[in-house]
Amino acid sequence: MPLNTIEWKNGAVRLIDQTKLPIELEYLQTDDYQVLGDAIRQLKVRGAPAIGIAAGFGVVLGVQHLRDVSQSEFISKGLKIIDYLAGTRPTAVNLFWALGRMRAILEQSAGEMSIEQTKARLLREAQDILEEDRKICRNLGRNGASLLPDNATVLTHCNAGSLATADYGTAIGVIYAASEEGKNIRVYADETRPLLQGARLTTWELMQNKIDVTLICDNTAAFVMQQGKIDCVLVGADRIAANGDTANKVGTYNVAVLAHHHQIPFYVVAPVSTLDLTLENGSRIPIEQRASEEVTMGFGKRTAPSGVKVFSPAFDVTPHKLITAIVTEKGIARGSYRDKLKKFKNNT
Numbered sequence: 001m002p003l004n005t006i007e008w009k010n011g012a013v014r015l016i017d018q019t020k021l022p023i024e025l026e027y028l029q030t031d032d033y034q035v036l037g038d039a040i041r042q043l044k045v046r047g048a049p050a051i052g053i054a055a056g057f058g059v060v061l062g063v064q065h066l067r068d069v070s071q072s073e074f075i076s077k078g079l080k081i082i083d084y085l086a087g088t089r090p091t092a093v094n095l096f097w098a099l100g101r102m103r104a105i106l107e108q109s110a111g112e113m114s115i116e117q118t119k120a121r122l123l124r125e126a127q128d129i130l131e132e133d134r135k136i137c138r139n140l141g142r143n144g145a146s147l148l149p150d151n152a153t154v155l156t157h158c159n160a161g162s163l164a165t166a167d168y169g170t171a172i173g174v175i176y177a178a179s180e181e182g183k184n185i186r187v188y189a190d191e192t193r194p195l196l197q198g199a200r201l202t203t204w205e206l207m208q209n210k211i212d213v214t215l216i217c218d219n220t221a222a223f224v225m226q227q228g229k230i231d232c233v234l235v236g237a238d239r240i241a242a243n244g245d246t247a248n249k250v251g252t253y254n255v256a257v258l259a260h261h262h263q264i265p266f267y268v269v270a271p272v273s274t275l276d277l278t279l280e281n282g283s284r285i286p287i288e289q290r291a292s293e294e295v296t297m298g299f300g301k302r303t304a305p306s307g308v309k310v311f312s313p314a315f316d317v318t319p320h321k322l323i324t325a326i327v328t329e330k331g332i333a334r335g336s337y338r339d340k341l342k343k344f345k346n347n348t
Contacts, residue, residue, distance in 0.1 A: 003016065003162040003163065003205070003208075004016075005045070005050055005162055005163050005164075005165065005166065006045060006050055006053050006054055006057070006130070006166065007130075008057060008060075008123070008126070008127060008130075009029070011031055011064065012029050012030055012031040012061070013029070013030055013031075013036055013054065013057045013058070013061060014027055014028070014029040015027065015028055015029075015039065015044065015045050015054065016028075016045075016163065017039075017044045018043060018044055018045065018046060018163055018200075018201060019042065019043060019044050021163075021200050021201055021204055022200050022201070022203075022204040028044060030061070031061055031064070031065075032061060033058045033059070033061040033062035033081055033084070033085065034084070036054060036057070036058045036061060036085075037058060037084060037085055037088050039054070040054055040055070040058075040085075040088040040089060040095075041088050041089065043195065046159075046163075046164065046197070047159065047160065047163060047164020047165060047236070048092040048093070048094040048095075048164070048236065048237065048238045048239075048270070048274055049094055049133050049136075049137075049164060049165040049166065049170070049271060049273070050163070050164050050165055050166070051088075051089065051092050051094055051095045052092070052094030052095055052097060052098035052129060052133075052273065053098065053126070053129055053130050053133060053166055055085045055086075055088075055095050055098045055099050055102075056098045056099070056101070056102055056125065056126035056129045056130075057126045057130075058081070058085045059078065059081055059082055059085065059099070059102040059106075059122060059126065060119070060122050060123050060126050062077075062078065062081035062084075063077075063078050063081065063106075063118075063119055063122060064119055066078070066115070069115070071109075071110060071111075071115060072110075074115050074118070075106055075107070075109065075110060078106045079103065079106065079107075082099050082102060082103050082106070085099060086099055089288055090286045090287075090288050091238050091239055091247055091285065091286055091287060091288045091314065091315050092238040092239065092274075093238070093239040093273070093274060093275075093276045094238075094271075094273050094274060097273045098129050098273075101125055101129065102122060102125060102126070105118070105121055105122055105125055106118065106122065109121070130166045131166075133165055133166040133167060133271070134166050134167040135167075135329075136167075136271045136272075136273075136329040137165050137166070137167035137168055137169060137170065137173045138167065138168075138173075138177075139329035139330075140170050140173055140174065140269055140270075140271065140327060140328065140329050141168065141169075141173040141174055141176060141177030141178075142177055143327050143328070143329065143331065143332055144171075144173070144174030144177065144178075144234070144267065144269050144327040144332075145174055145177040145178040145181055145183070146332075147174070147232070147265070147267060147325065147327070147332070148174065148175075148178045148183060148185060148231075148232070149183070149231070150182075150183045150184055151183075151184050151185075151186075152178070152183070152185055152186070152231040152232065153185075153186040153187070153188065153229055153230055153231050154175060154185060154186070154187050154188070154230070154231065154232055154233070154234050155187075155188045155189075155190070155221060155224070155225075155230045155232075155233045155234075155255065155259075156171060156172065156175075156187060156188070156189050156190065156198065156202055156233070156234055156235065157190045157192055157198060157233075157235050157248070157249060157251055157252050157255050158190075158192045158197045158198055158202070158235070158236065158248065158249035158251075158252070159172070159192075159197040159198060159201040159202045159205070160172050160173075160234075160235065160236030160269065161173065161176075161201075161202060161205045161206075162205055163201050163205055164236065169236075170236045170237075170269045170270055170271065171234040171235050171236045171267075171268075171269040172202065172205065172206070172234075173269070174234055174267075174269055174327070175187060175206075175211060175234070176209065176211075179209075179211060185211065185212070186212040186213075186214070187202075187206055187211060187212065187213040187214070188213075188214050188215075188216050188221075188224055188229065188230065189202045189203050189206070189213055189214070189215050189216070190216060190217075190218050190221060190251065190255070191215060191216065191217055191218055192218065192249060192251060193218055193251070194290075194294050194295045194298050194312065195294060195298070196298075197249065198215070199215055203215050218251055218254075221254070221255055221258055222258050225258055225259065225261075225262040225264060226262065230259075230262075230264055231264070231265075232264060232265040232266070232267060232324075233255055233256070233259045233264060233265070233266045233267065234267050234269060235248050235249075235252050235255070235266075235267070235268055235269070236248060236268070236269060236270055237268050237269075237270035237274050238274065238315055239274060239276050239279075239285050240268070240270060240274050240275050240276065240326065240341070241276060241277075241279040241280065241281050241282045241284065241285060242275075242276075242277045242278075242279060242280055242281070242338055242341065242342070243280065243281045243282075243320050243337060243338055244320030244323060244326060244333070244337030244338070244341065245281050245282025245283075245285070245317055245318065245319055245320050246268050246270075246282065246317065246318045246320070246323060246326070247282065247285045247287070247315045247316070247317050247318075248268070248315060248316070248318065249314070249315060249316075250313050250314060250315055250316045251316065252315075252316060252318055253316040253317065253318045253322075254316075256318040256319075256322040256323070257322065259322070260322050265324040265325070266318075266322060266323055266324050267323075267324055267325050267326075267327055268318075268323050268325075268326045268327065269326075269327040270326070270327070270328065271328060271329055272328050272329060272330055272344050272345055275328075275341055275344065275345050277341065277342060277345055282317035282318075282319065282320075283317070285315075285317055287313045287314070287315050287316070287317075288313070288314040288315060289312060289313055289314070290312045290313070290314050291312070292309075292310035292312060294312060295310050295312050296308060296310060320337055323337075326341070328344050330343075330344040330347055331344065
């Protein structure tokens with residue numbers, strides 16, 4: 001069963017604080033858009049679709065407190081709220097896609113709707129983004145499940161399940177869908193350093209849903225492939241360029257290279273909203289840099305000398321040539337991605 005990772009409740013946003021897992025299942029509830037923005041930055045809510053949903057509700061939180069202002073002031077302050085939320089994380093394009101939808105409503109409201117009507121319309125749009133994601137997850141799951149044979153063993157990296165979406169996920173959703181079809185699916189989950197989203201989140205989520213999962217260190221992926229234990233790799237995406245180059249959690253590129261060497265199918269599973277066809281290729285995708293402390297003092301314990309230089313990108317880019325197929329809710333793209341991805345995007 002999918003988790004309620006994020007929801008609108010009594011004029012506030014309620015979300016699972018993913019930094020507390022797997023030790024505690026704790027919820028954060030706030031009616032402050034800046035608190036929600038901090039939650040996005042601090043990875044209390046993460047995963048490209050969930051970030052987009054959170055940003056949409058963040059706009060609602062911000063404007064609902066605007067009172068005794070003119071229409072022009074309301075729009076101006078609303079746009080500043082959108083700009084603030086857009087600055088929380090740079091790589092996941094779903095964030096900007098969702099904020100673009102909210103911006104369009106705000107800008108179109110001038111002279112057409114009252115402030116209260118605009119507030120109501122913005123809330124409906126944020127709720128639509130959430131509900132649409134639930135349907136998208138189901139379609140992604142069904143499409144991707146067709147790629148998995150019975151008794152398949154899948155390798156995953158990071159977390160692309162219920163905790164990253166409004167329903168049962170993108171890449172992990174494929175596993176759930178295949179399981180619902182009666183297929184026996186086993187999973188090897190990379191721990192996903194430095195923040196261990198695979199160890200903390202994916203294994204916890206799969207165990208909650210009684211999926212057979214085995215945790216491995218990131219540097220064990222090559223060995224389990226060499227041992228013939230892996231039938232395919234399933235990963236999510238935070239941004240996909242026009243040619244199919246894909247940004248996902250750092251370490252994904254490593255796994256793709258290993259899968260290619262061992263002739264193992266490597267599947268990217270993501271909604272059409274993750275496609276950024278304005279970028280010709282992956283070299284143009286902005287890559288978020290994280291704080292050095294996440295590497296040197298992971299979870300509060302120092303594991304490297306004080307003052308050491310650190311390079312800590314949150315994402316890397318997998319070249320399209322290493323990707324066997326890109327699974328979307330509109331269908332599966334293979335081979336030359338450009339035309340197929342453009343078709344999927346234009347049919348949204």
